[in-house]
Amino acid sequence: MSDTALTTLLDQVDADIAAYLESCVHCGLCAEACHFHLATGDPKYTPTYKLTPLVRAYKRHKAPLRAIKGMLGLLPPEVTEDELREWEDLVYDSCTMCGRCTLVCPMGIDIAGTIRKMREAWAATDILPDGLKEARRHVEETGSPMGVTAKALLAQIAHQEKEAGVTIPVDVEGAEYMALLSSMEIMGYPEVMVAYARIFSRAGISWTISTEAYEATNIGVQIGSGPLARKLVQKIVDAAEKLGVKHVISPECGHAYGALRWAGPNLIGRPYSFEVVHIIELLDRLRSQRRLPPGKADGRRITLHDPCQIVRRGGLLREPRRLLSDSCADFVEMKGAGITNLCCGGGGGVSANPRARTLQTAAFGEKMKQLDEIGGVEAVVVPCANCRGVFEDSLFEYDSDIEVIGLSELVAETMARDAADGKGG
Amino acid sequence: MSILQFLEGPMFYVAFAIFALGAVWRVAGIVRLGRKADLAPPKGSAVAGWFKGNLRHFVPRGIFAERAWMHLVAGYGFHLGLFVLFFFGAPHVAFIERFTGLSWTTLPRWGFIIAAEFAFAGLIVLWVRRISDPVMRQISDRDDHAGSWLTFLVMLSGIMAMEQAHDSLRAIHMGLVNIWLIYFPFSRLMHAFTFALARGATGASYGRKGMIP
Numbered sequence: 334m335s336d337t338a339l340t341t342l343l344d345q346v347d348a349d350i351a352a353y354l355e356s357c358v359h360c361g362l363c364a365e366a367c368h369f370h371l372a373t374g375d376p377k378y379t380p381t382y383k384l385t386p387l388v389r390a391y392k393r394h395k396a397p398l399r400a401i402k403g404m405l406g407l408l409p410p411e412v413t414e415d416e417l418r419e420w421e422d423l424v425y426d427s428c429t430m431c432g433r434c435t436l437v438c439p440m441g442i443d444i445a446g447t448i449r450k451m452r453e454a455w456a457a458t459d460i461l462p463d464g465l466k467e468a469r470r471h472v473e474e475t476g477s478p479m480g481v482t483a484k485a486l487l488a489q490i491a492h493q494e495k496e497a498g499v500t501i502p503v504d505v506e507g508a509e510y511m512a513l514l515s516s517m518e519i520m521g522y523p524e525v526m527v528a529y530a531r532i533f534s535r536a537g538i539s540w541t542i543s544t545e546a547y548e549a550t551n552i553g554v555q556i557g558s559g560p561l562a563r564k565l566v567q568k569i570v571d572a573a574e575k576l577g578v579k580h581v582i583s584p585e586c587g588h589a590y591g592a593l594r595w596a597g598p599n600l601i602g603r604p605y606s607f608e609v610v611h612i613i614e615l616l617d618r619l620r621s622q623r624r625l626p627p628g629k630a631d632g633r634r635i636t637l638h639d640p641c642q643i644v645r646r647g648g649l650l651r652e653p654r655r656l657l658s659d660s661c662a663d664f665v666e667m668k669g670a671g672i673t674n675l676c677c678g679g680g681g682g683v684s685a686n687p688r689a690r691t692l693q694t695a696a697f698g699e700k701m702k703q704l705d706e707i708g709g710v711e712a713v714v715v716p717c718a719n720c721r722g723v724f725e726d727s728l729f730e731y732d733s734d735i736e737v738i739g740l741s742e743l744v745a746e747t748m749a750r751d752a753a754d755g756k757g758g
Numbered sequence: 759m760s761i762l763q764f765l766e767g768p769m770f771y772v773a774f775a776i777f778a779l780g781a782v783w784r785v786a787g788i789v790r791l792g793r794k795a796d797l798a799p800p801k802g803s804a805v806a807g808w809f810k811g812n813l814r815h816f817v818p819r820g821i822f823a824e825r826a827w828m829h830l831v832a833g834y835g836f837h838l839g840l841f842v843l844f845f846f847g848a849p850h851v852a853f854i855e856r857f858t859g860l861s862w863t864t865l866p867r868w869g870f871i872i873a874a875e876f877a878f879a880g881l882i883v884l885w886v887r888r889i890s891d892p893v894m895r896q897i898s899d900r901d902d903h904a905g906s907w908l909t910f911l912v913m914l915s916g917i918m919a920m921e922q923a924h925d926s927l928r929a930i931h932m933g934l935v936n937i938w939l940i941y942f943p944f945s946r947l948m949h950a951f952t953f954a955l956a957r958g959a960t961g962a963s964y965g966r967k968g969m970i971p
Contacts, residue, residue, distance in 0.1 A: 348791040349963075352955035355788055358946055359902050360833070361893035365825045376896035397787025398780065398944055407944075437822040439833070440949065441815040441957035595967065598797035608799075648801060648967035669821045672969070 335414060341457040342390045342412075345450035353447055354391050356440040357381050363434035363444060368675050368696040369427045380434040380444045383423045386412045387451050417460050424448060424455055425462050426689035430588075431641035431676035445646070448681075452557020464686040465556045472561070476568065478552045478685065479516035483544040486514075489523050490542070499530035504576070505541035510615075511578040511607075512542050513549035513569065513593075515586040517718035525585065525718075528745035532616065535748060536624040540582075546572030549584050551592035555682035563600040566593060573607050583611045585739055587642030587680055587717040594647070611643065613716055616744050617652040620659065627659035628749035633711040635661045635738075636704070638724065639674035640717035653716055653740060660747040665710065667703040675699050677715075679723030697727035704735065716740035762925045765932040766853075773936035780943025785951055800966040807965010808958040815957045828883065836880025842873040843913070849920065874917055881910055905947050912938050 346354070363380040364370040370378040389409040392399065402408050432445035455461060461469075468478035475482050490501045502508065510533070518525045526542075533540045546569040553562025573581050583590040594609040610618075619625040637657055643649050650671055657664050667674065678696030683689050704710055715721040715737050724737045759767070796804075818830050844850055848864040855861040865873065885906045888894045915931040942948065 346791065347793040348789055348955075349793055349959035351788045351791050352952055352959050355784070356949050356952040356956035358949050359888075359894065359897045359899070360829060361891065361897055362822070362826050362829060364893045365822055370893070374892075376892045379893050379897055382897050395791075397784040402944060435960060436819055437826065439815055439818075440953050441811055441960040443960045443963065446963070595798045598799075599794065602797070604797050604799065645969075646967075648964075648969040650969065673819055673821050 335458055338414065338417060338454045338458045339390060339394070339412070342387060342451065342454040343394055345387070345453055346391050346395055349443075350387075350447055350450060351391065351395070353440075353442040353444075354384070354388050355396070357384075357388075357442060358440065360439065362437045362439065363442075366433040366437040368429075368431075368433075368678055368699045369692060371699050372695040373692070377423065378427050380428070381442070383420070383428055384444065384447055384451065386416060386420055386454075387447065414458070414460075417455060417458065421455065421460055421462065422689075424452060425465065425682060426686060426692055427683075429641070429676045429678060429680035429683050431680055432646045433641070433673065433676065436645075436673055445681075449554070449557060453559060454557075456556045456558040456561075461556055462682075462686040462688055464688065465552070465682050468552050468682075468685045469556060469558075469561070472552045472565070476546075476565075477516045477519075477548045478550050479520060481516045481519050481548070483547070486519055486542075486544065486547055489519055490526065493523050493526050497524075497527040497530070499527055499534070501526050501530050502539075502541045504544055505539070506576050508539045508541040508576060508578055510538060510540040510580045510582050510610075511546075511573050511576055512540055512582040512584070512612075513589070514542070514547055514584050515550045515589060515718045516548060517550075517586075517722055518584060519547070521722060522718060522739060522742075525739055525741055528739070528741040529612075531745045532619075532625060532741065532748065535750075536619045538619075541576065541578070543572040543576060545575070549586050549589035549593065551589055552682075552685075554588055554592040554596060555685070559600065562592060562596065566597040566600050569593065570597075570601060570605060573605075578607055580608045580610050580615075581605075582615060583609055585612055585716045585718055585721075585741060587640040587647070587719060590647050591642045611647070611649055611652075612741055613643065613649050613652045613656070616741065617655055620656060625744070626749040628747055630660055630662040631712075631743060631747055632662045634663045634665060634709050635712045635714060636665050636667055636707055636710050637670065638667075638677065638700070638713055638715045638717075638720060639671060640715070640720050641674075641676050641680055643717060644674065645672050653714075656740065656744055657714060660743050665707050668706055669703065675703060677720040677723040678727070679719060684719055684723050693723065694727055694730050697723065697731070700724075701727070701731050701733070704733070710735055712736040712738055714738055714740050714743060760925070762929040762932065765929055765936060769936050770932065773939040777939040777942050781948065781951055784943055784948055785955070788952065788955060796966060798966070801968035802965050804962040804966045807961040807963070809961070810965065811959075811961015812954055812957045814961070829887070832880040832883035832887070834880070835876040836884060839873045839875070839877025839880060840909075840913070843870065843877055843916070846870075846873075847916075870920070874913065877913060878910075881906065881913070885910070901946050904941070905945050908934070908938050908941060909947075 367380050393408050428448050430445040434444045471480040551565045590611050598604050678693045715724050846865040851864045888898050912934045915934050919927040919931040
């Protein structure tokens, strides 16, 4: 293994990671929680097994008592670059960093967080799936993993304004909120911008989109490149501080929330001068403040998919449910809903990795079982653009006609248009 | 000095010192790696999360228990059985009293036998699963097997020495206990101490987010 890979790998090991690596008793329960193992039955997808190169490097170079073990010839062999290449599909294709394995682990090991740190070594040596390399190239050229430029954003905004008859403010200095979007939303679900315009107009909020930092997706976090992740967070911070906003809205995107809200200040080395609020948090807040009264609920049988990085790893468990209880007349939960819900199979960069498509679709089969168990579901609310794309593609593969909708759009459609329309507003 | 006196005297002191110093060294070696301060504004308490995380992972979530019930029953059977054997078995309490002067109520013979049966059954089920389940076979290494077998032999020799009728049986038990103590800090048996660090780290992280996984 190159010095860069080894140094990068060992640099990731702090007291928390060391405690995780020291505590695993190889019980294998984590496999019972992993959708890739559940879908394939292949033991190589056991989450703790994916950590093997890091465990070996740690035991050889950083673990306590390694000198005595070395004298007895009990240290594991050095990890080779070939092994890093061998492990690439376990580190990138078959882990969405969903964190479900942590819940079942009797030792509470954060395998997802450890995989995130492990990826730094792979990224530092450029051992990456082609799909993620392509996304990184787009980010370096345009700031967006899908290559969405500011010009394309403005064209989409103009189109949506004309279609829906709303105003979407751009680069407004002194606005209270700066909204971020994911490329997937801009290109695939632009109606979310219309939903924002309607909701914020109803709630009386001043907001804007910045043409300098509109992209929430942080490919640096997905591929495991701290320097790139830092650069992308800094870009948002600079734009927010330039516009003087008080809050930055993280969109319906899972990992973007974790990257900006929880990892961001640590990446740039200082707290923000503004608050990061997830759009779900903000909608819930506005509803509790009676600034967004509910109107006529959607009558369809609707369920909720809990995006891992927003719910299990983000802490927003109750907020979407409070919103849906107002917006849906027939809301039903999946078995294991909430903190133990299954991942869609496409998080953590997997959906940007075409090589992993077959495995991703197989993993979605576990989600499909959850949906089928409810029975009669007409629509599923998926408050993450990446999950939403995975749902749409996979439901098509599984010949399902369940409709996939975003939470902001549902709230915009079901909120009271005026005071007379409201129920309690 | 007889072999038994050696094994219960100087050899035991050496083994126990290696166990204690090694365990402290290993835990300290983990803790001293430190961690950077988290600059993201918290939603909840990391300290409360540390404790909640430690407690929460004692109790399996129902949705996983459906798939992993055998592991849970065997795991708790073994660990609780071993805990009761070690801390409430009359010969163990008498042994501890010899060194510390401390003693407490001990189990009756029938209680000792029941605890031992739970411990043996749990350990055997876990080990058979380790060699038969494809997932556990994939991830198990020499340390896992050595730890299981050594613990099994310590327990087996302990049962054989229970009547304290033969010094040789007692010596075999003490010899194995000493080997187990020396092996402990270098092995995965250390999870008996490190589990709190791992659960605590995750609990603290999630506690800051207002969640306990």
